[in-house]
Amino acid sequence: MAISYNKLWKICVDKKWKKQDLQKNSKVSWGCITKLSKDEVVSMDILIKICRTLNCDIGDIIEILPNHNDTEEK
Numbered sequence: 001m002a003i004s005y006n007k008l009w010k011i012c013v014d015k016k017w018k019k020q021d022l023q024k025n026s027k028v029s030w031g032c033i034t035k036l037s038k039d040e041v042v043s044m045d046i047l048i049k050i051c052r053t054l055n056c057d058i059g060d061i062i063e064i065l066p067n068h069n070d071t072e073e074k
Contacts, residue, residue, distance in 0.1 A: 001066065002066070003063065004039055004062070005062060007062065007063055008022075008036065008061035008062065011054055019037065022050070026052075028049055032046050047062065
């Protein structure tokens with residue numbers, strides 16, 4: 001499965017936050033923000049910090065997408 005953080009970036013746009021604002025307010029490392037920008041896996045602890053900062057649920061910031069290989073297997 002692939003993941004997408006497009007929902008997270010939409011929330012940031014709605015709040016008029018830059019990635020730097022998200023990093024500073026949620027107190028996560030810049031490396032984590034970079035991973036999120038590349039739709040890479042980050043720890044649940046990081047996602048929880050972001051959710052608490054944004055006062056939202058995990059489903060509000062992440063979406064699980066089917067991989068190309070997953071659709072071929074069905």
